[in-house]
Amino acid sequence: MTLGNQPPHDPSHLADADEVDLLCPGCNADLAMDETFRAWSVCGACGRHFWISARDRIAMLAGGQPVDEPPYALPALDPLTYHDRLPAPDRLSDVRDRGALENAVVVARLDLGGTRSLVVALDSALLSGGLGIVAGDKVLSAFERAASESLPLVVICGGGSGPVTDGVLAAFQPARIAGALQQLHRTGQPMIAVVTHPTGSSIRTGLASFADILLLETGAAKDGLRPDATVARRELASRLGGILGTLGRRPVSTAPAEGPALTLAESTDHAKVRLERAGGRNVVLLSLEATGLNLLSIPVLVRGQRLSHTLDLPLVVHLSSTSCSPAGEPAMIPTIADGLLRHRTPVVVVLDGTFDGSVAPLFTGDATIATAASGFCPAGNRGRTYPAADCLRLGLFDAVVPNLGEPAGAAELDRLLDRMLGELERYSPGRRIDRRIAATIRRGAETPARSEATWRELHDLSDLQGAIGRSLDDMRGRLERRQRKLPQVASFPAFQELQHRAALMQLNMPKFQERGTALRDRLTARRPRPEE
Structure with a gap:
């Protein structure tokens, strides 16, 4: 469904300046005649960002370009297996209320900085309880559409700041989103999340934290997140276009002029x-x-x-x-x-x-x-x-x-x-x-240098082996002669050859020295006495 050309933001819902005073709670500035507020819902004096609906966010990102909103059908209920517990009039009223889903989760194809993208905007007022089953299904369908059309996905996160939607099926939505994200990644496309104020923990951990690139709108709280950048609302469209251009495969001539998009x-x-x-x-x-x-x-x-x-x-x-x-x-x-x-x-x-x-x-x-x-x-x-x-x-x-x-x-x-x-x-x-x-x-x-290095290493090993062999032969000979006064190994002539090799001195080698009368008595006791 094409909505046609729309202004970045429609301030027609604002009251006339002569009828009411509209003040910023942050700096007490008059917002009624503030052009920045009328265009972006941002205080021109202190930069405070105010709530806007999901559709207004899409219109701001579009910047006047046509907004292409793909069709989405609500999940159908099988009348043979579903037993309604509400009277018919109440159920008809409930079905009419379910049309609010079109405004709670808005999905649109947009050109951001020359990159065709699929944008999902969550309304923080309508989704104060977080992503339930119905809203979660629409978000999942956006993931699947982005994967099937090979488009990068931008998710404007909001909501989840009120009492959490009860039920085990609603609590399982993050696991389903993780699976849908893998489908998107298989096409080589990124997910970029923009956290706005207010965004509760259920949407932060169940949706925003999965993003490849995480942005924080000015005024939104981090609350455990580690955003890659903080972006003002009026700069969001150009910043997203720059990041998508860097992540995409556009020619060098169309790369963002600002250089590297993000640390x-x-x-x-x-x-x-x-x-x-x-x-x-x-x-x-x-x-x-x-x-x-x-x-x-x-x-x-x-x-x-x-x-x-x-x-x-x-x-x-x-x-x-x-x-x-x-x-x-x-x-x-x-x-x-x-x-x-x-x-x-x-x-x-x-x-x-x-x-x-x-x-x-x-x-x-x-x-x-x-x-x-x-x-x-x-x-x-x-x-x-x-x-x-x-x-x-x-x-x-x-x-x-x-x-x-x-x-x-x-x-x-x-x-x-x-x-x-x-x-x-x-x-x-x-x-x-x-x-x-x-x-x-x-x-x-x-390389030829390896042959020379190999010959040099083998030569050094051969010299080292010969020195160790001569030292061990010297020790063996002295032991066989059973000298009564045995010098330390370091005083052997052959072992002195090894003293300049610092690495060998760390080996666990035996140390020979004279042990006094105990060694002399043990050696003489083995000789046969003359009288025997």
């Missing part, structure tokens, strides 16, 4: 998730500072990988380090590496800094790119630092680009990402994971 809520000082534009396509950018990784980074990692998987977007991991120091939480490294190896979408790791050997398991993407100033110090601050060019020659990195602070570096990185991601997107998820694991196993194993 997600779980981001910390050492771990951030952003929706970015790189390599001519939309990606999920996961930025990690290696020496600052801690337990607070776990939600960031989970959110970034989940968003990349859900929306079928490549994952670009930007790993930085300010010093050649161990990772902040070394125990987290295997978990992060395992997640990168098993990730379904393409993974490219970009290194920027000098990295300790404990961070090496994170170099496990489909491709690893390093900046020219990057380096790898396997032994930490105590040993040699191998520059990026040497690591490239050894087969540890796939490419080296100029420093990202230089214009040439950013341009070269974008060109490489375009080529690499284009090649990786040709493979199925399973095949891509197999190739990633195989490439990680082969890193550094197919």
Whole structure:
């Protein structure tokens, strides 16, 4: 059903300014002649957001464009199995009242920033008890329609602030919504939720918390939610258009001019998730500072990988380090590496800094790119630092680009990402994971430098084995001669050869020394006496 062109907000329901004083309870400003209030139901003086109906929200988001409201039929009751407990007149009145569902949950197709979307608006006044069975069915039908038409879904959440709708079937609505969301995700489309005031806990936890991107309208309470951004009502349509454009697959020329649309809520000082534009396509950018990784980074990692998987977007991991120091939480490294190896979408790791050997398991993407100033110090601050060019020659990195602070570096990185991601997107998820694991196993194993390093390591092992053998032979000989005064092992000539090898001194080796008359008596007691 097409409603035709509608104004952003129809203030005809407001009383005439000469008949009543309309004041803002926040700042006591006169709202009767406030143009901001008449257009957006927002106080122009203090920015207080007032309640509006679900249909007014749809009209505001439409901004004058035609509102296409898809048909929805109420669930039919089978007269053979349903026994009505109300008299006929009361039931007819009840059926007429059920028309309020059209205003309690409003569903419409809209163009938001050039992206065709399905928008669901909940009326916080009509749904004060939360999502019941009937309203829940209409919301579920919107999820199914978005999945069948492959449209992103925007849900304006409101209601649930009054007494909760009673009944076990009503309480089960969140589980049904979780299943419908998976259908939507299988089409690669996101769900964006906007929490308005008032929104109670039943709708927060049963609907809004499932969203891939969570926005908070100005004036709405967080109450345990972690919104990705707070948006004023008059900016909501443009902000949604920018986010949908970043999440979608529009050409670069039509990407939002404001650049990155969003830094997600779980981001910390050492771990951030952003929706970015790189390599001519939309990606999920996961930025990690290696020496600052801690337990607070776990939600960031989970959110970034989940968003990349859900929306079928490549994952670009930007790993930085300010010093050649161990990772902040070394125990987290295997978990992060395992997640990168098993990730379904393409993974490219970009290194920027000098990295300790404990961070090496994170170099496990489909491709690893390093900046020219990057380096790898396997032994930490105590040993040699191998520059990026040497690591490239050894087969540890796939490419080296100029420093990202230089214009040439950013341009070269974008060109490489375009080529690499284009090649990786040709493979199925399973095949891509197999190739990633195989490439990680082969890193550094197919270069001429490996043959030289192998010969050097075998030579060192042979020398070490010979030194240990000579030392053990010396000890064995001295034991067989049963000397009454046994020197310490460290004084044996052969063992002195090993003293310069610090690692061997940590071995649990026996220590020989003189034990006095007890050892002498035991040795002489074994000799036969002359008189015998």
